[in-house]
Amino acid sequence: MGQSPYSTTSEIFATGGEGYLKEDHTPSTLPERREEILKLRRSLKPAARGVGAENAFLSGKAGQGKTAAAKAELAELQAFATAEDLELTTVLFSCEGISSSYTLACGLCEELGGTNPNGHPMQKVLDHLWEAMNQVGGTIIIVLDEIDNLGTDDKILYSLPRARDKNYVNDDVYPSVIGISNDLQWRDNLDPAAKDSLYDDSIFFAPYDANDLRDILSRRASKAFRDTDLVYENPDGETFTISVDLDGDDESLDTAFEARGIDRGACTLRGIDSGVLSEDVIPLCAAYAAQDKGSARQAIKYLRKAAAIAESEDSPxxxxxxxxxxQDEAERELIIEGMEQLTTQGHLALAAVTILELANETDVRTRDVYDVYKSLTNDIDADQLAQRRMRDHLIELDMLSIIRARKSASGSVGGEAYTFELRVEPSTALDVLEAVSRFDDVDFNTMTQNWLRE
Known part of the structure; x- marks a missing residue:
C-alpha cells in the first residue's frame, strides 16, 4: 500500500509549525505596534497601582493587531499583578453575534459570576452584574472585542464606566472598559454621554505597510516552515541568521540573541534564509495584502494557502x-462569501443575471434583467421593486466585484444606460443561489431553458 495522502510528514511545514499561520495564534510581542502598545500601556498603568485603568477605544481595520495587542499587554499586566499580589481581573469578551446591551450584560454576568440571568428585566440583569463585580472585587478590566456589533444600543456602555461613580459597585471595585472596533465611524454614532464616559483614550491602528507585513511574515515563517531562519543585520552592517525555537514563541528570539551576546533592539530584521520558500514568496504576500487592506491576517492567509498549494502539487x-x-483562490472565497451574505433583493438581482448568462446572454441591459427579476419575485413571493431600484442592487453587486456594470452615454429616455455580466463563473453563482432557502422552489434550469426558447 502506498503512502496515505494524509501522511503527517511534510516537506515544507515544520512539525507543529502550521499553527503559527492560523488565525487563532496570538504573538506575545508586536514590534510593528510599539507606539500603539505604549499608548495602551499608559491607559492600563493605573491598574498596576491598584486602581482602575483608563477606558480606551482601539480602532482600525481588521487584521491590524488590535486584539493581539490588547491580549499581549493584558497578559503582561496580569503577570505583574500576580507577582505584586494585586487584585486584578481581566475579561476578554467577543461581541460577535451580540446586538443589544441586554445580551451583553447577561454574558458579562456569566463571565464574572458564573450565572446567566437571561429572562429577567434589564435592571435586574444589571443588578446581577454589579453584584458579580462586587464578589470579584479589585480592578476589573473588561475588553469588548467587536464592540460595534452593539450598534446604537449603548445603555451598558454608559453604565459600565460609571458604575463606581454611581455607587453601583463597592468602593473597592474599579471597573474599566477597553472597546475594540473595526468600524471607524461607529463611535461617532453613540450618545454623547456614553461616548464621553466610555473612552478616556482613543488608539488608532493604521494599516500595515509592505515592510511591516514582510517582517511579520518573516517571523511567522521562521517557525512555520522547515529550514527557515531569520536574517538580521547588526549596526555594523553585518548579517547573521537566527534559528527560532518553536516551543518558545517570541521569547525564544530574545534567548537566541542573548546567547550570542547581541542586543536585539540594535539589529534590523532583513528577512529569511529558507530552503523551502523562494525569495519572492514573502515580498509577494506582503505586497498583495498591503495593496488591499494592509491586513496581517490577509498576508498570513496568502502565505498559508501558497504553502498548502505547493504541498498539494508535491513541490519541495x-x-x-x-x-x-x-491570492486568486482567496479572492474567489471572498466573493463567494459576499454572495452568500446578500439580502433577498441582492440575491434576486444576482439570480436574474445568472439565468441570462446561463442562457448565453452577456452584457444584458437593465430591462432584460428586470424581466427575469419579475418572474423570480413571483416564484418566491418576494416584494417586487421598480426597475430603477432593482438596477441600484445590480450596481451594488458591481461594487462587490460579483457582476460587472458598464455604463453607456445615455439610455432610451435620455438617462444612463447599463449593461451587466457576471464576474464570477455562472456555476459558482448558481451553487450559492441554490443554497439560499428562499430559492428552494426555483428551478433555475427550467428558467434558463425558457429564456433560451424566447
Whole structure:
C-alpha cells in the first residue's frame, strides 16, 4: 500500500509549525505596534497601582493587531499583578453575534459570576452584574472585542464606566472598559454621554505597510516552515541568521540573541534564509495584502494557502506562482462569501443575471434583467421593486466585484444606460443561489431553458 495522502510528514511545514499561520495564534510581542502598545500601556498603568485603568477605544481595520495587542499587554499586566499580589481581573469578551446591551450584560454576568440571568428585566440583569463585580472585587478590566456589533444600543456602555461613580459597585471595585472596533465611524454614532464616559483614550491602528507585513511574515515563517531562519543585520552592517525555537514563541528570539551576546533592539530584521520558500514568496504576500487592506491576517492567509498549494502539487519549494494562485483562490472565497451574505433583493438581482448568462446572454441591459427579476419575485413571493431600484442592487453587486456594470452615454429616455455580466463563473453563482432557502422552489434550469426558447 502506498503512502496515505494524509501522511503527517511534510516537506515544507515544520512539525507543529502550521499553527503559527492560523488565525487563532496570538504573538506575545508586536514590534510593528510599539507606539500603539505604549499608548495602551499608559491607559492600563493605573491598574498596576491598584486602581482602575483608563477606558480606551482601539480602532482600525481588521487584521491590524488590535486584539493581539490588547491580549499581549493584558497578559503582561496580569503577570505583574500576580507577582505584586494585586487584585486584578481581566475579561476578554467577543461581541460577535451580540446586538443589544441586554445580551451583553447577561454574558458579562456569566463571565464574572458564573450565572446567566437571561429572562429577567434589564435592571435586574444589571443588578446581577454589579453584584458579580462586587464578589470579584479589585480592578476589573473588561475588553469588548467587536464592540460595534452593539450598534446604537449603548445603555451598558454608559453604565459600565460609571458604575463606581454611581455607587453601583463597592468602593473597592474599579471597573474599566477597553472597546475594540473595526468600524471607524461607529463611535461617532453613540450618545454623547456614553461616548464621553466610555473612552478616556482613543488608539488608532493604521494599516500595515509592505515592510511591516514582510517582517511579520518573516517571523511567522521562521517557525512555520522547515529550514527557515531569520536574517538580521547588526549596526555594523553585518548579517547573521537566527534559528527560532518553536516551543518558545517570541521569547525564544530574545534567548537566541542573548546567547550570542547581541542586543536585539540594535539589529534590523532583513528577512529569511529558507530552503523551502523562494525569495519572492514573502515580498509577494506582503505586497498583495498591503495593496488591499494592509491586513496581517490577509498576508498570513496568502502565505498559508501558497504553502498548502505547493504541498498539494508535491513541490519541495513554495514559489511566487503559488502565491499568485493563493491570492486568486482567496479572492474567489471572498466573493463567494459576499454572495452568500446578500439580502433577498441582492440575491434576486444576482439570480436574474445568472439565468441570462446561463442562457448565453452577456452584457444584458437593465430591462432584460428586470424581466427575469419579475418572474423570480413571483416564484418566491418576494416584494417586487421598480426597475430603477432593482438596477441600484445590480450596481451594488458591481461594487462587490460579483457582476460587472458598464455604463453607456445615455439610455432610451435620455438617462444612463447599463449593461451587466457576471464576474464570477455562472456555476459558482448558481451553487450559492441554490443554497439560499428562499430559492428552494426555483428551478433555475427550467428558467434558463425558457429564456433560451424566447
Amino acid at each position: 519549494t513554495v514559489l511566487g506562482d503559488h502565491v499568485r494562485a493563493a
